[in-house]
Amino acid sequence: MKNFLLFIALLITGFLHAQNAVIQGIILNENNQPIPNASIKVAGTTIGTATDDTGFYRLVVPANQKITIVFSSISYKTARQNFELDGRAIFEFNPVLSTVIEQIVEVYISNTKTREFAGIINISPTVIKTIPGAQPGVENLLKSLPGVSSNNELSTQYTVRGGNFDENLVYINEIEVYRPFLIRSGQQEGLSIVNSDLVRSVDFSAGGFQSKYGDKLSSVLDINYRRPTEFGAGVDASFLGVNAFVEGTAFAKAATGILGVRYRNNSLFVNSRETEAITRPVFVDAQTYLTYEVSPKFELSFLGNIAINSYEFEPLTSQTNFGTVDDAQALIINYDGGEDDQYETYFGAVKASYDVNEALNLRFISSVYHTKEQEHFDILGRYRIGRPNTNIGGDDLGEVDFTRGIGSELDHGRNDLDALIVSLEHKGTLELNLDKKENDQLDWGIKFNSEDIRDRLREYTVIDSAGFNVRPPSVPANDQPYFSYVAPLESFESARADNDVQVTRLQAFAQYSSRGYLGDHEVYWNAGVRSHTWNVDGKDIQSTTQTVFSPRGQVAIKPYWKNTNMLFRFSTGLYYQPPLYRELRNQQGTVIPDVKAQKSVHFVLGNDWSFNWTTKDGEKRPFKLTSEAYYKDLTDVNTYTLENVRIRYRANNNAEAFAYGLDVRLAGEFIKGTESWISLGYLRTEENLDDRGFIARPTDQRLKVAFLFQDYVPNIPNLKAYINMVYSSGLPGGSPSYADPYDFQFRLSDYFRSDLGIQYVLVDDKKKARAGSWLENFEELSIGAQIFNIFDRQNQISNLWVRDVASSAQYAVPVRLTPRVFNLRLIARL
Template sequence: MKNFLLFIALVATSFIYAQNAVIQGVILDDKNQTIADVNINVLGTTIGTASDNTGFYRLVVPANQKITITFTSISFKPSTLKDIELDGKAPFEFNPVLKTDIEQIGTVTINNTRTKEFAGITNVDPTVVRAIPGVQPGVENLLKSLPGVSSNNELSTQYAVRGGNYDENLVYINEIEVYRPFLVRSGQQEGLSIVNADLVRSVDFSAGGFQSKYGDKLSSVLDINYRRPTEFGAGIDASFLGVNAYAEGTAFAKAATGILGVRYRNNSLFVNSRETEAITKPVFIDAQTYLTYQVSPKFELSFLGNIAINSYEFEPLTSQTNFGTVDDAQSLIINYDGKEDDQYETYFGALKASYDVNKLLNLRFITSVYHTQEQEHYDILGRYRIGRPNTNIGSDDLGEVDFTRAIGSELDHGRNDLDALIVSLEHKGTLEFDNGKKENDQLDWGLKFNREDIRDRLREYTVIDSAGFNIRPPSVAANDEPYFAYTAPLDSFESASADNDVQITRLQAFAQYSSRGYVGDHELYWNAGVRSHTWNVSGAGIQSTTQTVISPRGQLAMKPAWDDTNMLFRFSTGIYYQPPFYRELRDQQGVVNPDVKAQKSVHFVLGNDWSFNWTAPNGDKRPFKLTSEAYYKDLSDVNTYTLENVRIRYRANNDAEAYAYGLDVRLAGEFVKGTESWISLGYLKTEENLDGRGYIARPTDQRLKVAFLFQDYVPNIPNLKAYINMVYSSGLPGGSPSYADPYDFQFRLKDYFRADLGVQFVLVDDKKKPKAGSWLEDFDEFSIGAQIFNIFDYENNISNLWVRDVASSAQYAVPVRLTPRVFNLRLIAKL
């Protein structure tokens, strides 16, 4: 009732200010690219604003009187909208095009540093996101080319940052936190990313040392904003992997905007290319929408909605994996019975109200509901034999097993069902202080209430039989079969069984202050804030437990006034807590421990940006930026875990301490004129000390990573474009059995290397217009192309499959390989 009354009060207040009007739009340059940080002012008044990093601006002006509005930027010639008179009934759209001021280009990078650069936030161009090829295209695909971000599974959209795991990353869409499914075990089950790249307006990413306003996780934050259309548009992106389509437009004199994206994806092209011959139906469908309505010049409502229905049916038939060395070649042949049937249904909706009390004060109220129903059912019996393959190149039966040394079988059973409902209510506010400086000081605050209701049924077991003899659980002493009989009851090799009904309530609050000014001629930025997080865990058979953590954070950056060098230095530090989510409360047997503490990490990040122009052989000056960050993280109350493909299973006991340190370097710029490319280099070391037994490598200890993202075009055919996404990283610790003591298995998987190529021939874009009367005349963009995934057909391993021979007491680590070389065709069309 209180929320309803507050809503009515805001609406009523908005009509008091009906004497105002709104002008808004997107500012473009003469190449049809958006321009950020353009100053917009009403001539003769103090009314003004600036465009954001996507070129969008919104300005509240007096209604029913003639005004003149100016648009100015250091690198462009000014533009003026003279003697305009608005009635205030609906927002007025004006999209100015600013011409380049050649004489001022040299000073742009020196005097126009964005606040996000001071805060250590990486901004990614959405057009690059949509162009770069990848097995899972989209925002996460591009993030994996950044230093400090790693993922050794191209079928997954999940990523690890600076030694953290997949659960340690915050993801926001339009200030609303979003979640991923709970029960996914492998990348091929995962489906679509929650972020629809066709709807994206801006992408901001921080790999550590982020501000208090971004929430409580240990590793990173991904901040996505969906765009507001200014006119009708539609597009389609189709390939052998599926179809993405969107439509956007406005209504009610552009007071209302809406964009809808629908995606269909079928991963059969990749699943069927692997070593296992199978009948598969990996189908993933989702629909997302972002709607806005300008109730008045000061009051706006928006809605973000998502429905995702993912179905993964997998019926394996046979597989043959050759491994070992040339001198000791081995082969594993498996014949399967049974199938896996997984279903994931997710429904998400969020309503946001934004109210401008005045030019300096903005209040936002957000409510969201997230509901997921997940089913993971499987019964798969694999009868295996290990033997020596024929390695005689001239033989007719090359590769076939001519001698079998071990046989056995394994039955995997699972009946896992989960239903989760997450409801949140949130208030955020922003107050600027008009201090006469170019950039105002800013106070941000927020208060959030969360209620998480999880109902989870876990039933899993594995039975292993080698040469007709049941293999006992790893916790039980080995027997002497087949030479001596064993008469005790048979036990499954691994098992987990639990029924959990858990409720978690959270109350979070933050406040932070930001200031930007000058010390002498040197530009200075600082930010200081604090967060609090209180949570309670309760449920059937669970003793109610409440805990609280306080998290202070700060940032300091300086841009020296050096004549010949454009550099920025920054330092971030803070205490970062990660209060446990449901997954972190559940141990490897499925039992919930409500006393699990929040993991704690103290961040120290020292960074430098060096912007410069490189003179090409032909005399062209091309902009480049070299970004370097050194970091150290000291972790305590660590909740250790095992990683199987993408499934994380926690020990849920806060029994370790850990650390991570490294160096990230990225060189970005126009290696080819008119395109953006980059090279990334990252070094990382992260170790954990479990129960005081000494430091060992953590599952995400990926020491070295090199990534190369390159855009190019044929000089004589500029509309034939190429995109290369290439990643090399050293092998991760892993591949050991999930039940094993990590101190007994400290070896690594082989190095990961992958290169994806996309070639697109552009028939229509903003630079190439079709002839009048052509069938392409109605298209704003039209292109066709091809993609080659894993160009060099490199065999990457995600884990090991462990098989046993009871007679010889030997275990064989058989590599589980990722996707080989795959070809795809792609068509893009936009109206």
Template sequence: MRSILFLLSFICSAASYAQQATIQGIILNEQQQPVGNVNVTVVGTTLGTISNSNGYYELKVPVNSFLELQFSNLTYQPVRIKNLILKSIEVLEINPVLKINVEQIATVTINTTSNRDFEGVTVIDPELIRKIPGAQPGVENILMSLPGVNNNNELSTQYAVRGGNYDENLVYINEIEVYRPFLIRSGQQEGLSVVNTDLVRSVDFSAGGFQAKYGDKLSSVLDIEYRRPTDFGAGIDASLLGASAFVEGTAFAKAMTATAGLRYRDNSLFINSRETQANAVPRFYDAQTYITYRISPKFELAFLGNIAVNSYDFEPEDRQTNFGTIQEPIAVVIDYEGQEEDQYETYFGAIKASYDVNDQLNLRFIASTYLTQEQEHYDILARYGIGSPNTNIGSRDFGQVDFVTGIGSELEHGRNDLDALIATAEHRGTYVFKNEGNSNDQLDWGLKYNVEDIRDRVREYTVVDSAGFSVRPPNSGFRNDEPYNSFTAPLTPFNSINANNEVQIQRVQAYVQYNSRGFWGENEVFWNLGGRIHNWTVYGDAFENSTQTVISPRGQFAIKPYWKNTDMLFRLSTGVYYQPPFYRELRDENGTVVPDVKAQRSLHFVVGNDWSFSWNDRPFKLTSEAYYKNLSDVNTYTLENVRIRYRANNEAKAYAYGLDLRLNGEFIKGTESWISAGYLKTEENLNDRGFISRPTDQRLKFAMLFQDYVPNMPQLRMYLNLVYNTGLPGGSPNYADPYDFQFRLRDYRRADLGINYVFKDDENESKTFANFDEFYIGAEIYNIFDNQNSITNIWVRDIAANRQIAIPNFLTPRVLNFRVVARF
């Protein structure tokens, strides 16, 4: 009998849930900042709720009846939405924008500061990401315009932050950590960003001092949220570099939402414009989807999936590079034989379950799997000659090599194959304390377990010949005295790696953090305290297992003084950050796995200030951050293009400090632009030999992202993305002792310009394109000043002159692209 009664009560409870629908969203002000403490009520009823500090609200409402929703706050003008009617378990997203109430009483304090401001997080508008030109458009393209973020290769989506390298950055999509391929060696092999900008709802970026809820890396966090559509939508973006398309919609009375995107990219336009003549087929594809299904008002399931295929076939033919000085011009002519065939396939899937126990407690469970299968197969023979180019402008052979002073050849061979499987199970929880007044406290925690299974076969060698003499490995102590003494030693490759590695890494991670936002007198304050623990074990048949554990405490404090005439916010972040080694950090220069490599450790101090002000009746914000990092147990490395080769040791200590400045606002009314400037110095001390520059010691940076339009023709718009970086200390051979060779590359200077003509968008109506939400065509000019930037040097040996010559590998020249964008 009890079982029958329990079953009946359960059915009635489920039926009562089924008779409810949900209205949710984020409340923003005119500066697109979240607004907390807004009353959300159903007019004529007792139903209501209040938005939290992030502007988020959620309200359960009855179904199949007309409703009138009101948003009210003393600071803002009220907003009413009438004639709403929802179906059972339907989820409706409403994101109102509130305007300042100009008739408010004088004692009301206007406060539009979001939690992201207190946490030192940079918020980037997804629409801006989709419109700013770049050789690699996307989130990373915008990051390059921020202070403290550097990349000297426009074909790469990787980036270095405040002295860290490319492996020190975390990337999350909807709280799920995502990964990149392992074997990428050059930017032109990379292809597409892991983030599909067509699906993005919000982008948050932290350049340091981030909270404990994020993982264990030393540099930065990129936190992406994919959107949940509320209606049908579709779009296409096509250009000479490829195309992308997306479609989104809802089903089952909007209980289910789905968005999916397809992308195709062909980098031939860039590669064929470079100095190396080649038959190149660099093609990249991916498909992504994000699906949510609200089973009940309290329980939701979500799926994130991604399939990416990068195919890079490269058959070089010949190359001539002119460099040197006017007084001593030098040219190298190279003829090639052979080809390179690379393939990178990645498959990623994640399921996330979210359960609202009540209005205060939310529990989330995540399971994900990442599989990558990668191969690099190449045999390329290069025969080179060093000479002087003809400098007679009136000559027919102007620029051609008149005579050759040194000849040689180099054979590169590789058969590298890697399979990696990463499986993860994770729990996250959030509890919001309901305090009196304006105070908001929140407790977050998480537990994560993952297994990394790596199978790696490395076969690489390089044979160097100069004028018929086989060049021995560097630092071998062998001296070739031909022709005076016969050569009797065995032939040896200049460098060689031969390894088979099967490695498994098991990790257990946990974190807890508590944050509070309230008032200290009349001053608004925010603080966050948290910590992480990370335990990992490295398994393998070729070595003894190694287990290590690290603990990472972190904290933040921010205060916004109550100054009537000045709007300023002060921040302080500190913590001990660790980076437990991933597989690539365990593998040394010879391909051998060193299982007992320690986690690199960094003590962070970040002091920041936000000054918000108005100029010419337009909003502006100046953000300033000074930082210092003290690093120990440093795993030193060399950087060649975008490939990092670790020494798999912990024999160095290092430091990094700098200052970042960013001024953003409406330089042109109605548009957002910014100017960034940064200074960085980072050095390392290997085995107490003294401090020298690290491979990412960028020093000076200046960047500008600028939008404009023709006043009498606002449909014609201009976007400028400009970056200047001083040269990196990456011009030396990768085998050289860094203490003997601190050669720097040339400064990196680049400007990309985009011009669009808008036929239809929110601000421009068109009868011809009435069925479109947005439609525009555009032209983009990459590297408009045609600067010759270089990413690495090729080192050729002239035995006759007993010298090595650095030949710069120039990046892309000026390139013109056309683009068409349509959204429905």
């Protein structure tokens, strides 16, 4: 039935936007006087316009393709300029017509200024593919930005300014995408939903975003896949897996298509950890993006993704040494059993765009997301706590020669989830004042979502220490295992539920944007509102309907200062996050249908300073310093516990919270011809549960410093190095997940990681192969090596709490992330 619904939904009218862009400016003569009635045309088309009496022109042109603009006027020589513009880009170009025409090279123009006004960071796809990371891709680069945090190198999940993993919006070509529900560990995740080989542009907002984006509390990641203009293919292979893509056009370039296939095996990382195990972590996916231009005004596209992730894990034994030199401890665990997790996701979206006229564009989108997830495990661990031999010269260094406590733990799970999410959406854009220098734009949209979730939850943990069954921590006067408890045996933790839930949503938004001038100062403002109505229903669930409204606004000014390039902006708004299924389910697995939407008021004050740094040789290099101060006031907070990447909500809206901080980023050409940056972020976020006082939230990471650097050897410019380095202070999370957070406010140790990539370029756009060489067939070819965690830092993801009967104590045994790992890499593109 679900496959049939998938087929039907994909046939529903949907669509890709054949987006337009705008070129505008003033045509001048050699004396800097405006030229009226000058002609501006797109070569080879009927698209054109003319300047007014002031020499001003505005031309709407096709986006995402190479075009040539012809500027001409009587008594002047004709000038030509090649462009390739991003969708919705507004680019100012002021040509000078004279008797001498200067050759102008082809340029790529993106909608950079509009992004800056809106507080959006644009990331180059080239940088995404070159920067090393254990989990490469867009998310790997996001973690180097201020305000974005992640202390798990095997995870693609990230937190932004005190939020959690579920508070981030992700769009691909205006289509919202999702991640699996049940994944609890970074090493189970596999591949990111975003295929870096297909990416054309990446925009990221860490807060204060516009009404056109959805209802989440923290951030927006807006991805656009590219449309190829000719045949191409490429492969990126390493010990971790293979990525390959092929692209091309057909029917006189009316149709375009790109297909990416990825295979990844995390055994290199999993097998390097402290636990000896038999592992088979295999992740495979295929993505395609197809477009077809039915007419110059109407275009269709299809975005599809199939991902099959398999994680089989059979632990054998592990030894973790901890403590101090004077009081060294060791935890030795022998395992039986294993884990078998399967995650299958199928995603398809059809999108259509119709340009009614030069000013009005209508888009229609239909998408289907289907996930089938299985999480089955039975793992018995028999552990003992002892003292390792610390005699550096001894043959048995590190071996445990004295045992002070023994015990065992059985973890059981049979969790299965099947979710189908179908959405229908309409968006529209109306551009106003086409004949003026001011640019006004009206955007609107309406979206319907249907979510059908079937969830079977069966999991428990049984702990035995020295013959005592340890009962749940909620049991009054629970002194086990130190004293026996005369009662029936009971599991330490348990969750059991069968949920059949249907959620329907109706969302709408409208926003108005304007760009103009206040005197000589350029001004931008945006104001809009969203509404979101949702209904939760299902088997043995009382139907509940709620509605929220979310007003948002932005204002920015770029002063006309002769020697200083500055931009100031301010954003504010009321943001809601209506609960998805996981937020409706409490820690026992029961669905609470009347969970409210979490509410947050954002205040963001930002500044961009663009300047040139002059070297000793007199060379000027571009730099940009971006600073943002923010404050978020949260109410109706749905509190949660965080274990690795698994979030378990309490589903009771019993808290209020706040988050404030400062993010600073300096980006530019530290090395000529390369892009690098340094990020600094300070954050404080706390929550107040049931008026018991404010305590640190699970994401309260106070300090973060990140350094992303590209370099090359001066005498060997084709030998390039890429460094990705992150330091952050310790997160809360050192306490047991079941404990009252007011009793435990321990923090993990500080996080520090540095990854190094070295690549030797044989062929690229700057180094072409000589004619007749076998390298002539490649547009890009390079080989290299990567060293992950080059300083072999023993970073910590959590603590394992173990009880010792002999000393009546609990030990916090660190659960560590991956050590230093080596990898080889080959990149080739035709």
